[in-house]
Amino acid sequence: MEIEIYSDETFINEKYMGIGCLFVPIHKKQEIAKYLSNLRCLNPKSHYWTWNFRDCPIKCREEYHKNNNCEIHHAKISKKASHPRRTISKKWIEFLIQNNKNNKELIYFNILYIDKSKLDDKFFGDKTIDDNVYNRFYRSSIKYTKFFFGNRVIIKNIFHDNSDNKEKHEYFPWHTSHRLNIDKTKIKVENNIQFLDSDHKIYFSNDKSSYVFESQFIQFIDLILGVTSQILFSSSNDSAKSEIACIVYPLIERLMKKPENINSSYNYFKKQNISIFPKDEINYSKTLDEKIQREFGQFHRNIKFKKPDIISDSESLDKWFS
Ligand SMILES: [Zn+2]
Numbered sequence: 059m060e061i062e063i064y065s066d067e068t069f070i071n072e073k074y075m076g077i078g079c080l081f082v083p084i085h086k087k088q089e090i091a092k093y094l095s096n097l098r099c100l101n102p103k104s105h106y107w108t109w110n111f112r113d114c115p116i117k118c119r120e121e122y123h124k125n126n127n128c129e130i131h132h133a134k135i136s137k138k139a140s141h142p143r144r145t146i147s148k149k150w151i152e153f154l155i156q157n158n159k160n161n162k163e164l165i166y167f168n169i170l171y172i173d174k175s176k177l178d179d180k181f182f183g184d185k186t187i188d189d190n191v192y193n194r195f196y197r198s199s200i201k202y203t204k205f206f207f208g209n210r211v212i213i214k215n216i217f218h219d220n221s222d223n224k225e226k227h228e229y230f231p232w233h234t235s236h237r238l239n240i241d242k243t244k245i246k247v248e249n250n251i252q253f254l255d256s257d258h259k260i261y262f263s264n265d266k267s268s269y270v271f272e273s274q275f276i277q278f279i280d281l282i283l284g285v286t287s288q289i290l291f292s293s294s295n296d297s298a299k300s301e302i303a304c305i306v307y308p309l310i311e312r313l314m315k316k317p318e319n320i321n322s323s324y325n326y327f328k329k330q331n332i333s334i335f336p337k338d339e340i341n342y343s344k345t346l347d348e349k350i351q352r353e354f355g356q357f358h359r360n361i362k363f364k365k366p367d368i369i370s371d372s373e374s375l376d377k378w379f380s
Contacts, residue, residue: 060084060212063200064275066219066256067192068283070291074171074334075192078283079199080275081166081206084214090164091271094278097149098126100142109262109270129257130277132284137298144298150281151305158309161325167279168202169286169332170195176339189227195335197234203245206328213238213247217254219276225253256280286310286332290363300366307365314359333357 061083068076082090099107104116111123126142135147157165172195203211216234224230235247255261258273285303287293289310294300309324313332320327336356 059207059210060214061203061207062087062215062217063203063213064217064254064272064279065196065199066276066280066283067221068287070171070287070293073175074173074287074291075188075195076169076171076283076287077192077196077199078279078286079168079202080279080282081168081203082275083166083207086164087271091274093153093164094150094274095271097153098142098146100126100145127259129259130274130281131256132281132288132299135284135299135302136296139298144302147281148302148305150278151285151302154282155305155309158324158326158330163325163329166206166329167282168199168206168330169283170199171287171290171332171334173334173336176336178340189223189230192224193227193230193233196230197237200234200238200247201243201245202331204243205331209244211245213245215249216247216251217272217276218251219280220253220255224251282306289366290314290332290361292363292366295366297368300368303366304368311365314361314363317359333359334361 061081064080064082066078068078070076095109096105096107099105100122101116101118104114104118106115107126108114108123109127111118111120114123122142125140126146128140128143128146130143130147130150132147135144154165156162172191177191200213200216203213213235218224230251231253232250235250238245238247254269254273254276256273256276258270258277261267261269261273285299285306288299288303289307309326309330310332312319312322312324313326313330316322317331317333318327334357337358337360338356340356
């Protein structure tokens with residue numbers, strides 16, 4: 059089996075570092091990409107998106123195509139954001155939930171939060187160490203490949219949201235694949251990490267036009283990571299963000315409270331996972347790698363969270379359509 063991985067990071071109040079990875083089986087890649095792009099068409103009579111207005115089967119309006127072609131980014135969702143940005147974000151999250159409820163097996167993700175307050179400050183003493191920690195946990199996230207898909211998986215490509223620090227880092231771009239290939243994990247990684255811009259529009263005008271789709275996967279994992287962080291750590295109380303978070307709440311709640319429930323009607327076991335590291339404080343005594351390796355049983359999900367409140371606005375998402 060061949061897969062690709064798309065990843066994004068987030069930081070919450072200096073306390074948590076979050077890593078989101080979307081695992082895309084290659085034989086389902088076109089289907090998922092089509093779902094995501096078709097959800098950009100907001101016309102109730104059509105559900106078929108074309109990047110170019112010229113190709114639109116219902117010849118709606120050029121400005122719709124321009125506006126619906128926006129970058130989906132959790133940080134940009136707000137009650138003041140454009141109607142297409144809010145609505146498409148909402149539809150993408152509804153797509154996640156429908157995928158789960160109907161057990162379509164299209165969406166695989168792992169989200170890992172590193173609780174920096176429980177790691178000795180020395181782990182995060184300077185910029186490089188921060189990146190070293192990220193690199194180490196990034197590899198643990200990628201290893202979920204085996205949990206989701208079993209043995210003999212080939213990771214064709216790993217994409218990460220653009221990051222100058224990581225791109226220029228001494229070993230981040232190549233280290234994960236190198237270690238997985240020599241670690242006898244039975245996971246083969248064919249290429250080093252590639253960096254992608256999360257705005258797909260920049261890929262229209264150059265020779266990497268297939269990245270238009272890939273870039274949407276970065277947007278999708280950004281959105282999933284963003285709503286999850288909002289629910290778990292109340293990272294925002296913007297009403298548009300809360301409305302979207304409420305849609306995904308039943309899934310996130312189950313992933314946190316019963317991660318191994320194979321009978322859930324949300325069908326997430328071995329497809330989606332959220333965890334936090336570590337359970338107890340870890341002091342800096344051994345080398346970083348050794349220390350983390352030794353205490354790896356320390357993933358947990360033991361935090362308090364609640365469903366976001368929806369403050370009703372005069373401009374609710376549902377009022378809009380086009
Ligand atoms: Zn159209």
